[in-house]
Amino acid sequence: xxxxISIRQHKGYSHCVNRLTRSxxxxxxxxxxxxxxxxxxxTAQKDDRIPMTEEYQEYKSLKAKLRLLExxxxxxxxx
Numbered sequence: 001x002x003x004x005i006s007i008r009q010h011k012g013y014s015h016c017v018n019r020l021t022r023s024x025x026x027x028x029x030x031x032x033x034x035x036x037x038x039x040x041x042x043t044a045q046k047d048d049r050i051p052m053t054e055e056y057q058e059y060k061s062l063k064a065k066l067r068l069l070e071x072x073x074x075x076x077x078x079x
Contacts, residue, residue, distance in 0.1 A: 006073055013066040020059040027052055 031048060049056075 006069055006076070010066065010069045010073065013062050013069065017059065017062050017066055020055055020062065023055060024052065024059060 027049070
């Protein structure tokens with residue numbers, strides 16, 4: 001029972017991490033193209049990434065939970 005719950009959680013966390021990774025990777029690209037359209041060129045700087053801090057914190061938290069679940073699943077497989 002615990003193993004199926006852990007596998008479901010792992011899949012759920014993995015899906016969320018992938019979604020957040022895509023949004024965090026796309027932000028600097030979108031930022032660059034928006035500036036390119038306005039005839040200015042510069043990359044996203046630290047101050048420009050402030051709106052993304054909540055998503056980044058969620059990403060780090062989910063990534064840590066995912067690593068923990070992977071360790072627990074690997075221990076269950078060996079025992």
